[in-house]
Amino acid sequence: MIFKSSKQLMAGSIAAALCVTAVSLDLMPIRNFYATSDQNEQYYIDGYHYEFFNMSQIGECSFEPDNKGGYSASWKGVEKSNFYKGYTFEDMPRSPESVVINYDMDFAPVIDTASPDGSACIEAYGFLMPQSQLYNIEYTIVDYQCNFKGDKFSQASDMQKLGSYDLDGFTYDLYSKKSAKNIFSLETGTAEYLSVRQNSGIGSGASVTLRRSIDVTKHIGEWNKLGMENSAVCSAVLDLCAMGSSGKAKLNSCDIAVTEKARETFSEDGCFYDVKQDNPASDYTMSPLDGGGFSATWEPLSTTTFKKRKSFNDSPVEFAKEDCIIADYDISCSAPGGDAFGASVHGWLDDSANDNWKDEFNIVLGRKNNDFPMNYKDIIDMQNVVELGTLKDNGITYRLYRSIPLHMYNMTGINEKPPYARYTYWSVPEKYELGSARVSDLSGSVDIKKHIEAYMDAAANVEKEDFLYEVSLDVSTAYLGSDSRGGSADVNKFDVFVGNDISRNSKVSFYCWSGDEDASYNMTPNSSGGFSSEWEEGDYKSFVKKLESTSEIKMDKFTVDFDADLEIVADNETEWALCASCKSGKSNLEYYVFECYGENSVISTDGSDAVPYTFLKDHSVIKRSSATINGEKYDLFYLRYKVGNGGIGGYDIFRCVSIKRDAAVKKGDTIHLNGSIDWAKHIMVWDAVGFPTTSVDSIDSCEVFFETNSQKGAFSLNSCTFNVAAKEAPHDLFDILMGDLNSDGTVDMFDVIACRKVIIREDYTGYNAKAGDYNGNNKLDVADLIMLNRFVLGLADA
Template sequence: MIFKSSKQFITGTIAAALCVTAVSLNFSPNLSSYATSDQDEQYYIDGYHYEFYNMSQIGECSFEPDYEGGYSASWNGIEKCNFYKGLTFEEVPKSPESVVINYDMDFEPEIDEKSPEGGSRVEAYGCLTPQSMLYNIEYSIVDYQCNFNGKNFAEASEMQSIGSYEVNGLVYDLYCKKAPKNMFSPDAGTVKYLSVRRYNGIGSGACVTLRSSIDVTKHIEEWNKLGMEESAVCSVVLDVNAWKSCGKATLNSCEINIVEKEREAFPEDGYFYNADQKNPVADYEMTSLGGGGFSASWEPLSNTTFKKGKNFNEDPVDFTEEDCIIADYDLSCSSSGGNACDVAIHGWIDDYAGDMWKDEFNIVLARKNNDFPVNYKKIIDMQNVVELGTVNDNGRIFKLYRSIPLHFQGYGNANEQPPYARYTYWSVVENYDMGTAENAKLTGSVDIRKHLDAYMEAAAKVEKVDYLYEVSLNVSTMNLGTDSLSGSAKVNKFDLYVGSDMGRNNKVSFYSWSDAESGAYNMTPNGSGGFTSEWNESDDYKSFVKKLETTSNISMEKFSVDYDADLEIEADNDTEWALCASCKSGQSNLEYYVFEAYGENCVVNDNTLPYTFLKDHAVLKRNTAIINGAKYDLFYLRYKVGNGGIGGYDIYRCVSIKCDAAVKKGEAIHVSGSVNWAKHIMAWDSVGFPTTAIDRCEVFFETNSPKGSFSLNTCTFNINAKEAPHQLYSGVSGDLNMDGAVDAFDIIACRKAIISEDYSGYDVKAGDLNGNDRLDVGDLILLKKFVLGIGNE
């Protein structure tokens, strides 16, 4: 045991591609009406987009979703109509591994004698995004048809036959039409693919039940073999397409099964790690290096942003109260040919907490393989770009800009997702070139607060900062043409410090220790400031630790540790466990321990050493105290390291053990609380225990249980904890420290407040015993008499 042993993207023309039938998509949960010459009804039900379209409202049509995954539809005397169910654009993952449509439909097509050229078909329909992103692809896979000849249709549509292929034992003929050169054409920028299954005809007047599966991904693979550029699905619907005919279709069921390409987004010690890809085809990989770093690699044309950062949405950082927002970074980039790489610190700020409209900032640190223009305004696709001057940060000059982002309604009339940026602020370093080296390195520190202050000083009449919501280091790749090459990056470090100036010098780590075999136990940080641990078949002592180290002493008067934990153990009569916080110094042999919870077996009937974790210690002094309303046993201990020979020495320990905190075997164990180190230091000082400066703190769990798990759900080291406002009144005369009791601790509090004239954290009203509206020596004398039981006051 530690205590015992002292071991220390989609382009804008895609929407037009889907709308070849002039359908306007709107992801509305209810019926949508439009003042157009076409009839268009749309629904959004259980994650699927349903739509009925009747060109020019000719003939009679009906469409009715059953709200159970299907619909009923009919048409008569129409010019052209469509009935959709599927997933469109934002509903489709960016990098689907496979897309398969499974459906069950009752289909009754009929040819109108007045229009023998009419017909209908059942097809998979949608759009693809090619890797180059230079155009869009509209596709149709005809599964069943009535009076539809694919070859004749292709010739009439000026499509070229590019071959045939087989999928799941069925043969398909493939036709293609390239994007027209005339950019004023409604099909400009769109390549069309038509795949028609052979021997799939249904006679007029027949009533058939279609149970089919269309593996869109396998079709795409075959199209690639026949010359289509590698592409990814960005919309897919099951479409009943009818023209100049009659009929009915009842969709009994339709499921579109999409398997996403595995993209790991992982949290580590309060930071998020993720990648945002604009090109859904080009591949990339992001892997944790452990210890706060990650590696990234990308294919040509990937347009991916790799991020590590912190999100404060649940508890926004009050910008007005923090004097330090600093980031340290150390990374390298390897990017060749026409592939560019940008490195920037990005964040979201706000002056209205909870508002969806926020401001964002980008501190551009470097770019590799591409030049910034002389005037950065030329590469920002924004409106109203203005220059805000410069700022000097650690000897580097940054040019400052502010722009107003262009906001737009997304594809299919879907709005872009919040947060929405009102303004975007830019800092661009003058010497931005990362160099031509294959493995260019970049390291340094950024005073983010200085940049934000500079923005606001230059644009004070426009904005101010009240809250900080997110900060991240972004490594962004950009393709500069079809001849781009792949690239990679390695981020060794990105540390963000928010709070006191000394915060940037802190190091937080996790470790475990045991005499047991290494495979018998494990420990994993949970990304929320804590960790999870498990052990099996080992009755050796095991310790799991979160550790804080600083390069300067910690002010104990402002230091606290908050924790929340869950424990499940297999217990017997010899099982021990404890949850403890400790403070130490590399320059002193005096250590501090506060035991917050422990197993019932740790309590023994020994008045000298009533707790098992005091074994091997000599008790020098002993006392009790009420701290934050809870009773603690206080011990001043000596522990001998070594056997008295060469290298042996003594360690002294001040220990607080929460009384009545023992947990019985078999009980569900959940503990949470806060260790206010100032109160414990005050308690030890009041009973004559020595005190010293400290520069490190640990929160650890230790046990000899043979099997179990422990989760430190959250654990926060509050180095510069805010003092309680002194205007709070405990309601008890003499209770300066507001712990619910009037005792020796209040005498110490009164004496310190009078000497330093710093009343923060103390209840002055409770301490004003002589009624002169201030805290003075007279109050101290009266308080001493009360505590010592002298006199009647």
Template sequence: MIFKSSKRLLAGTIAAALCVTAASLNITSCLSSNAASDLNNQFYIDGYHYEFSNMSEIGECSFEPDYEGGYSASWSGVRECRFDKGLMGEEMSADPESVIMNYDLEFSPVTDSTEVDDGSSRVSAYGWLVPASQRYNIEYTIVDYQCNFDTENYARILELDSMGSYEIDGAVYDLYCRKAANTGFSFEEGVERYFSIRHDCSIGSGASVNLKSSIDITRHISEWQNFGMEESWFRSAMLDIDAWMSSGRARLKSCDITFKEKEREAFTEAGWFYVADPVNSDGSYKMQPLGDGGMEAAWDTRNSVTFRKGRSFADAPFNYNDEAYITADYDVSLSADSDAVSDISIHGWLDIENGGDWKDEFNIVLGRQGYFFPEDYDKGKNDENVIELGTVEDNGKTFRLYRSIPKHSWGISGISERTPYARYTYWSVAEDCVMENTDAARLMGSVNIRKHLEKMMEKASELERTSCIYELSFDISGMKGAGNAVVNSFDIFISTEKYGEDISSGARKMTGEVTFSKWGSPEDSISPNGQGGFLAKWEGDEYKFRSFSARLDSDTEINADEFSMKYDADVNMFTNENVEWTLCGVCKSSYSTLEYYVFENYSGNAVQNNCGGTYSFLRNHSVLKRNTAIINGEKYDIFYLRYNVGGVGVYDIFRCVSVRQNAAADLNSSSHLSGEIDWTKHIMVWDSAGFPVAPVNSCELMFETNSTNGGFSLNTCEFNMNAKEKKGDLNGDGIADNFDVIACRRALIDSSANGYDVSAGDMNGNGKLDVGDLVLLTRFILGTVRT
């Protein structure tokens, strides 16, 4: 899945069955003063954030990315300004093995000698960390070069204490620190600062130097931990140029920030987290991604470790009662020693206190090796106050329900284990969950998570009940003996739309039906052309907003692994300064007020440069964030916008918008339009730029205009969704494996054999199933050829 953090903004944006018409994106005058000014500009280019700020709003500054990894900057007469390039948020690994910054910079720190007594500047690695306790934030600065910078005065102003010195590769750094007060009274008190400055890093005033440097940020963090810094996760890493009361120039030729993942402990992939959580790590263990949502885990006899693949909803926990279904599909293979103890389950956290440390947890146990249910499980009743809650039927299986009160480890200052702390733990254990210890035990199927939660809470008292989901994961635990597990797939499906008690994978498909619609005058006409498009005509005596669209709806969340839209169209109308039109792709959800727009073509007078904005068709929108990006070689302006529907007291909708630069058509000529909207790339760019993302279940190509008369022909429109072809999957289980080889042999022996997708088995593309396909399929499974 490409929808990272798909629920993180949902709590504040859900509006049940809201129907927003195309009229809410009317075409008239320009953007208001909400647009970004020259005092603060942000860009997003090739995966990196570029940002310039003139904090004091005094003096003159310029900042211009070169779209090749660098930028040019200058400042004069400023009180304070800064220029940054780097990574932040989900672009970074939270817990990498190493983060190294390499840069090449031409730097002229002070060009006006009259300012040198007061002016100063510095070049640093700068960023933020989140400590494991999550009780405060950590701001860090590693000064690599400086001009006229008074470290002691700076430390005094920020109340930094001198901690001593340390050495990295022959360079000596002085460390200053201020611990977080963590009283909760202000943001400033909740920030812990680490400030390191390198000896012999001074640059003379008025000098023009070329700086080439490499900063191993993780090595500095390791040194800070020797001075008492808590183990932390990365949130950002930037190359930062700061200037105070000075003038100067900088030309960044390149800046690359590379991070190496810890191979065995944690990584992320398209909105999912993968974590290894050892209870006892005396032995060795490893976890690695397999691509397409799979992972492999292995552990030896000296380990007790849990491997987890999941999704976090920490930014916006959601009420499971608001969702018609919450289901999960899984496919896992497990091999373990004869004396090994293993557990396979779906695990989750329920938020009883929004953002607090205490939560409830639940486990839906699907498979176990090495001990039995319920005999061995009952042994823990006296220790953890286990009570029985009854049973639940799910997808043909009977699960027995329990609730326990976990024991906690207490230290001098309170609970010594890691957060979150479990108030109650709920168990739903399949009666046939015990598996034999074999070389290849396999579990696959679906679980209706919502049904299990409903039953658990039904048996709980009023004070015990909770309903907000904080996290969901697929867990594999191993202990006592060595083992290996391969998660072929694990997916979570969440929707407000009702499909019945048990949802099978077959229900989660596109409807496949394209519908056409118009909005404007009743006399306007729209007629399908039989090629996936339509012909639209309109005529009138006054300027009036109208729109025409081709739309495809999905039964549930659209899988954005392969998500694009191709179009070919013609615009035929005479335009003047009062007439505008746009052609854009639109994605929406039936249960969210977050929408996506990609404007690919528009009329020439839709570009406004005389009132602080850029595009007139974004009128009445408040600009929350603005940036630029290059997507498939094209430059786009990207916006995160808020639009009020119906006035004060009604509701707001939010839009992530991409507008292709320099795509305006001539005013007085017909235009032929063709192209492809790569939704996957746009969503990735919005998410990486810090815009919110959420699932969608509809997509349309929309033409809008305010002209009096004209014509629009959508010649062709192709919606390419979930387009990954699963070659070799004869038995329809979602993957190509040895079971499909068996199916292929059976189909060759008996051509009348039912239940197999023979077309999927046509590996050589000759239109039939033959021995050549069996050979290619076998080699494909072994990894010696690719489809």
């Protein structure tokens, strides 16, 4: 989420600026010389930050990490020097539940006679993030000290004593003050908290070994009792601070035990669920919901973004080649009070998936107390927001924008994880405000591809992107500084569909049935779109995979691919068939294609019987024919099937049927079946032979079923794919197949139809006229049509 209050931005900048993380250079220090010529060396070893600082380079200092978790240090006649080991802002988890510093140190301080007020301290030091985020807290917990007088230091620093507290058998005095705004914090200021353990003094010239634990989070709990705002630890280091003194120290070991708050992370239905928390002092929960959603809650003063995201990193989506990219959502949210709240569809775009710098987009679904970018002209440093026009999607008018995002920079670079946005595109509904209702509901669909194409059309002067590699639903809340009450949201649904729009409106189911209530059979779907089935005894049994769609499936772009194995115990009465059927709820006309069947299912092979196949015996044959489709001979039937007894409620169903000729299998054989049914070709052949198919060009359901009356056996539909947007197979335009006018690699009834169209319209566009010129007169005429038709019907050779 780009929107952050300036106070939130500055809060992160202070902690980052004052706790600089150094890079690892094989123990070679980074030396920084500032305007005051301070000496500074930084190391990054085994996940810990080591740092040495000597103010104005007064006196002599040495600092040497030992690469074993410790260091050796010495100082002489310094004005102020610090020796650190610990976790800085970037290293510390965002919401630690417990932070404990365990250390073992040999310590030998010396107070110079020339500086009787000098001191040396062993202390925990760092920064806290208060829940309000209105300021930052710099804290110090003095564990051991030589000549450090807390009361005098506090008076000199204008600090007020808040009181004392007991912890782990020791008594501590707590002092505090609120500092003015400074170069690092132009708006927020910094509060300082100093805690000094009583009776912790070490005499000058003494040499002691210190072994201690400092539980930072326990101290914070005591400070809260004395009036400090609830806060989270942002950094924690063990600091040896020397002022006007000399001495030496050897840190033998130091580890900082950080216990993160237990969070449930999960991934379901191919999506990832995660949280970005900008205010670690405010708690939240996130848990999965049935159906692929999640439930989220957040405390007052929270700045948190909950995400359900679908990643395409492994195979970025080239959105221009997809029929549709659509997100469906259903959200219920409760966001009372003055906090900002928003829900949006977010994504990342690029010309590849390997670059850290990408473009992002936000399609706003609804917001409360959050106007950006609608009010961008009133926001400082937002002059680079550009209006791109409007877009209508699912009845909603969106205003489109492009902005250059603000990034948080510190001394070490960008203070955020990649990817980084070059440009952010925005789609903001004209009516997006959730209003004052305590509970708000958001539901609908977003055509993501339409929005992306609108962004790219407007990106004439900037880099256009080709690939989509992540989409997420973002539910965000931000603290605005008044009337904060927390809230909750339930994402009941968020689904992303890439491909054809029909796929998101379709349902696939499996079922089986038998005419015998006592029949014994079972059916188990597999992971490849098919199923396995077994049976023992019983009457007719059917095993079915069914596709249903609320969208119309166009028959001219629909194919079914299948692969199957069959093993049955057969006798002279055994019948079986493998078939696919298509239907429409708007018509009483149905389509069937039989690809394979048992030999006992054939009554007659010479066509003398009115019904030559057993599975047609309950039908009346209105018309019959035959044709070659994809090189295979099919018997064609137009049938009437009566439902009911002809009385009230009875009606007729009409069926166009293709049965592959000579596809009968002998009883007892174990067979393997595979193939592809191109529904468009069967529809056109039925139309060409006079079956009344023109009234319906689309269907809403398709079934692939195996049916048998065998007493025992097993059938496995190894795989079955419904291709609802099938593309034509590629073909070689230079390799001419005689009769193949449409250049699809086969000579069939489609070519007869094409030839008829060319002759009637005298338009050769899209057809290979040379392939249809049977008589060699360099044109297509009726003689060519007759010869082509006879070949397709099997009455002549090519």
